[in-house]
Amino acid sequence: MRRLNSQQYHVAFDQWQQILATAAIVFISWSFAPFSYAVGVSGTHFNAHMGMLFLYEFLIAYSLVLLLKHRFQAPLAWPLLGLSALCAIAGFITTPLVMLLLLLLPLFTVLLTWPTLQLQNELGLFTCGALLMLTVPVGVAYTSLHFISWEIVTYLLPVMTTTWCFWAPFFMPRSNRRALVMLIALLILLISLLSHPLRWPILAAGLISLGWWLFTMYKKTPEPSLLLTCLTQMLVIVFTYWS
Secondary structure: OOOHHHHHHHHHHHHHHHHHHHHHHHHHHHHHHHHHHHHOOOOOOOOOHHEEEEEHHHHHHHHHHHHHOOOOOOOOOOHHHHHHHHHHHHHHHHHHHHHHHHHHHHHHHHHOHHHOOOOOOOHHHHHHHHHHHHHHHHHHHHHHHHOOOHHHHHHOHHHHHHHHHHHHEEEEEEEHHHHHHHHHHHHHHHHHHHHOOOOOHHHHHHHHHHHHHHHHHHHHOOOHHHHHHHHHHHHHHHHHOOO
8 A cells, every 4th residue: 555655646747747848838939939038129128027027927827737737627727827816916917918818818718718618629728829829929929019010920920820730639529520620730730831931940940740640640549749749749848939
């Protein structure tokens, strides 16, 4: 019995290590794109809001990783989402528009866990990807630059399209319908990459995305490793915004 408890402890500890590592990877993925834009703009400076935004971002990332890992059944995600909402309010109460924008993501993430709403499908996937682009990266860009333009939103499109492409297996069970959604998401991702100058990092990002899609499509398991999926997504984002 003692050996069994020890084995269970090590399994649980390894799972928490993987979840923490995956959340850190997601955090980097969301932050890399807006920072790559901000550092190229003269007059960029970072203020006290950035600390609250980073905490908000990591709490959201950890919550979403928990939900994706446990098929949207992770009670611990609820208090973390509540804390992320408090960070948005505490850090951006003087800028109500940004605060309300940031609050949309934890609210929608809570709604994802309600089976009666039936958001664990392509509708939930596309909405989640759009909100991820319009909240975390846009929030980072606004905090750094103190303005938002359509140029910035267009620049951040690959953050949304990579989420659609790489997270699809965790929102939908393996089926012909999921295969079609993944194909459409891949094509949209490749098109969004063309919004950036065609250089070798963009070609590398496209090839990595295509390779991951082929691997996932022909792999027999219901869904790929979440850690490796998020790591691949991070590589695609880093190559996309490589300057």
